[in-house]
Amino acid sequence: MDRAAANLAKLDAVWERAQPMLPSGPSRGSSREYEDLRRAWSVLLSGLPPIDGWTVTEELPDADAAGQAFIDYADIGEPPFALMNQLEEPSNQLDEYRFRLAQARRRAIHERLDDLTSTINETLPQVVESVPRDSNDRLEDPTTAVIEDAISEIERLLGDTTERGGRWTDLHRHMHFGQGHDWHDIVEMDWPSVRADIEAASLAESDPLPVPGIDLGVAASARPAGAASTGLSWSALDDDGFERLLFDLLRAFPRYQNVEWLMKTRAADRGRDLSAERVIQDDGGTTRTERVIIQAKHWTTKSVGPADVTGTLAALSLWEPPPVRALVIATSGRFTTDAVAVAEKHNADGKLPFIELWPDSRLETLLSQRPDLIASHGLRP
Known part of the structure; x- marks a missing residue:
């Protein structure tokens, strides 16, 4: 993909030089420089591999023929709109290829960027x-090396697929000097800023989901009978997929912000998988945020018991500060009666964090408002 992007950049450069040489009105002839650019363009086209069966095929226009076409339009007294559109076709195809290349790159790098x-x-x-x-x-130790290597790989993966609106320059400057205060700046300012760019690049929101080859209007006219399916196929997900579903769901909530992965799936368990800030507003106009930890338990064959709830509570201190105000335990299965009793007593005693239990039924209710997530995660045939 990097080589395709490099060849695309070369074609952009050729077009930038050639476009001003194209006639914009009646004329005849061409120039040696323009003809050389046409030859270079033809050679470079072979460096753009097809993307989903499509690639750039348009050659640079014949300048002499285009000038004669302007003369012909003038003779018949018609505006040369079609001709002008035709002369811009090489640029239009470059733009189309650029879009498809970015789309293909996003599909390829999505999971690696998350890791x-x-x-x-x-x-x-x-x-x-x-x-x-x-x-x-x-500071120079294995942990700083891990971060520097990860940043380098992220930039290699991103290529030119996303706008760099974050503090990338500051991030590189602080990593270069590498002093203690530089790393604090990275934690507090640089990384949160560039992470937004990374998340935007990995979302691939413009990529369509596969749909059956039917006319939906015809299907609706057939008046399908039977009840609508409400259950979700949780078995279609593995542990990582369940966490990714929760990540996407939380990001879709308007009152959740700064949703983050806390560790890799099945890493040494510290009791939770995602972190977020929940925005709380009261009728008096006061707005505050509270930190929420969300633990994902993709358990379809057993229920979450009281020991699982208390064990998660005991491990939360490893993720403070900042303090955790709420703990959400989300499962693709159910909670035992004793687990519910433990959570209710903890909350009734006024202890922090407040515990929220999200069984499969609640997740199905939340996801019913986001059919796009159900489809993209393959939760319903």
Whole structure:
């Protein structure tokens, strides 16, 4: 893909030079420079491999023929709109290829970007854990190397598929100097900023989901009978897929922000998988946020018991500060009666964090409002 992108850039450069040489009115003849650009264009086209069976095929226009066409339009007294559109076709095809290449790259890198982002989210706090905020000491150890390697791979994967609106320059400058205060700046400002760019690149929201080859209007006219399916096929997901579903679902909630992976699936268990900030507004106009930890338990063959709830509570301190105000335990199965009783007593005693239990039935209700997520995660045939 990188070579295709490089060849696309070369074709862009050829078009940038050739386009001003195209006639914009009646004329005859061409120039040696333009004809050389036409030859270069033809050679470079072979460097764009097909994407889903399509690639750029348009050659650069024949300048002499285009000039004569302008003369012909003038003779018959018609505006040369069709000719002008035809002369822009090479540029239009370059734009189409650029879009398809970015789309293909996003499909290829989606899961790897999530893994690298998770690694950085987990490792960055370890780097500055015992480092004073104003430290001028240079930090060089295996954890900083892991982060630098992950950032390098992320940039290699992203290529030119996304706008770099975040603090990428600041991030590289701080990693270059690598002093304690630089790494604190990375944790507090640079990484949260560039992470938004990474998430935007990996979402691939413009990629369509596969649909059956039928006319939906015809299907609706057939008046299908029977009840609508409400259950979801949880077995279609593995542990990582269940976490990814929760990640997408939380990001879709308007009152959840800064949704993050806390660690890789099936890493040494510290009791939770996702972190988010929940925005709370009261009728008096006051707005505050509370930190929420969401633990994913993709258990379809057994229920979540009381020991699982208390074990999660005991491990939460490993993820503080900042303090955790709410704990959500989400499962693709159910909770035992004793597990529900433990959570209810904990909440009734006024202890923090507040425990919320999301069984499969609640997830199905939440997802019923997001059929796009049901489809994209393959939860319903």
